[in-house]
Amino acid sequence: MGSVRIAVFVISVSSWFAPLLLLTTACPYNSIFSFGDSLADTGNLYLISPSDHCLSPPYGQTFFHHPSGRCSDGRLIVDFIAEWLGIPLLKPYLAMKKSGGLEDWNAERGVNFAVAGATALDSSFFEERGIPIPYNYSLSVQLNWFKEFLHAFCNSSNDCHEVVANSLFLMGEIGGNDFNYPLFQRRSIVEFKTYVPHVINAIASAANELIDLGARTLMVPGNLPLGCSAIYLTMYETMDKNQYDQDGCLKWLNEFAKDYNQKLQTEINRLQELHPYANIIYADYYNAALSLYNHPTNFGFTGLKICCGMGGLYNYNESVNCGNPGAIACDDPSQCIGWDGVHLTEAAYRLIAQGLINGPYSRPQFNTLCFLNVSSAHFRSLI
Ligand SMILES: *[C@@H]1O[C@H](CO)[C@@H](O)[C@H](O)[C@H]1NC(C)=O
Numbered sequence: 001m002g003s004v005r006i007a008v009f010v011i012s013v014s015s016w017f018a019p020l021l022l023l024t025t026a027c028p029y030n031s032i033f034s035f036g037d038s039l040a041d042t043g044n045l046y047l048i049s050p051s052d053h054c055l056s057p058p059y060g061q062t063f064f065h066h067p068s069g070r071c072s073d074g075r076l077i078v079d080f081i082a083e084w085l086g087i088p089l090l091k092p093y094l095a096m097k098k099s100g101g102l103e104d105w106n107a108e109r110g111v112n113f114a115v116a117g118a119t120a121l122d123s124s125f126f127e128e129r130g131i132p133i134p135y136n137y138s139l140s141v142q143l144n145w146f147k148e149f150l151h152a153f154c155n156s157s158n159d160c161h162e163v164v165a166n167s168l169f170l171m172g173e174i175g176g177n178d179f180n181y182p183l184f185q186r187r188s189i190v191e192f193k194t195y196v197p198h199v200i201n202a203i204a205s206a207a208n209e210l211i212d213l214g215a216r217t218l219m220v221p222g223n224l225p226l227g228c229s230a231i232y233l234t235m236y237e238t239m240d241k242n243q244y245d246q247d248g249c250l251k252w253l254n255e256f257a258k259d260y261n262q263k264l265q266t267e268i269n270r271l272q273e274l275h276p277y278a279n280i281i282y283a284d285y286y287n288a289a290l291s292l293y294n295h296p297t298n299f300g301f302t303g304l305k306i307c308c309g310m311g312g313l314y315n316y317n318e319s320v321n322c323g324n325p326g327a328i329a330c331d332d333p334s335q336c337i338g339w340d341g342v343h344l345t346e347a348a349y350r351l352i353a354q355g356l357i358n359g360p361y362s363r364p365q366f367n368t369l370c371f372l373n374v375s376s377a378h379f380r381s382l383i
């Protein structure tokens with residue numbers, strides 16, 4: 001077994017940019033259950049608030065050719081993971097709920113509970129601190145939806161527990177908005193740093209609850225390099241050159257995200273010790289995205305300027321957001337990392353997903369968990 005593990009590692013590190021043909025046959029997951037915010041929402045907010053700005057053209061122009069409820073020009077990380085596991089793109093839970101039944105929904109292949117704008121913490125946490133939150137679709141609300149779903153699903157399926165045990169649970173990204181809302185309000189970093197333990201607690205207790213409900217593989221992403229987002233580069237622009245790193249990103253914000261991710265990983269390690277029969281994978285969105293900002297031209301990207309916006313150093317203007325009149329999308333979104341100032345392009349999400357699934361940006365490495373479950377005969381045939 002040990003030598004198999006090493007062989008897999010060598011293959012994957014040397015070729016993680018290659019198409020992921022091997023995975024579809026080697027990964028043991030039959031379904032994905034997804035929680036989170038706009039980085040993972042595949043249409044829940046669309047059903048709640050169709051006037052939201054992610055829901056009008058040019059959102060969706062690259063892949064779906066119409067707005068799909070996704071905050072990007074095309075597919076998200078969760079879509080690429082699904083494709084590579086041979087799982088249909090995840091349907092939003094609220095569409096399923098609205099239809100009144102699970103029939104025709106392929107529920108055994110997974111469901112998406114993520115809502116754009118969602119926070120890890122309940123909205124009351126922010127209200128108590130004078131920070132208005134547009135809606136209450138926190139992690140605990142999404143978890144309640146999952147329990148509601150499971151109840152109905154187990155009523156109609158004899159092997160629902162097996163489905164849950166063989167699913168990949170994608171726990172986010174969630175928690176980014178818990179810092180975005182105070183950042184939009186220019187709250188001090190001293191203040192929102194005090195939110196960190198609360199956010200991590202919320203994510204950890206959701207993970208614990210899912211494990212109690214039968215989940216066996218969880219992937220928990222960290223935060224993106226916030227200091228490279230056009231919205232913050234514009235809001236917090238400064239003449240002080242020392243505040244920028246070699247990629248032109250804001251150091252203080254990237255340091256904050258890195259520190260948060262470090263604490264999240266410590267908690268994940270603690271959870272893993274607590275539940276040795278489960279696999280809890282840390283998804284390093286931060287370094288996967290940073291690798292693009294470090295060497296944009298290697299990937300055909302132009303740098304920090306976003307695709308869809310209106311003017312300025314980063315093509316971002318908060319009064320002319322993508323999706324609103326006046327904002328224009330660039331000719332080729334695949335040349336940009338950033339799409340609308342907050343969210344990334346399909347091209348960037350694809351590379352990040354590749355780096356997680358086939359590359360070095362998941363711990364333990366996602367690939368090794370896949371191959372460990374196939375017979376060594378099958379494995380030899382792949383070589
Ligand atoms: C948000 O949802 C949670 C979970 O359902 C609930 O406990 C909380 O009271 C709600 N908060 C508000 C302000 O509606």
Ligand SMILES: *[C@@H]1O[C@H](CO)[C@@H](O)[C@H](O)[C@H]1NC(C)=O
Nearest residue numbers: 148151152153154155156157
């Ligand atoms: C469970 O299934 C039965 C029979 O199909 C149905 O009558 C009942 O309403 C279902 N209950 C729930 C909670 O879905």
Ligand SMILES: *[C@@H]1O[C@H](CO)[C@@H](O)[C@H](O)[C@H]1NC(C)=O
Nearest residue numbers: 310311312317318319320326
């Ligand atoms: C942002 O757009 C508004 C409306 O078009 C314009 O008045 C303003 O000057 C723009 N701001 C910047 C910094 O370009």
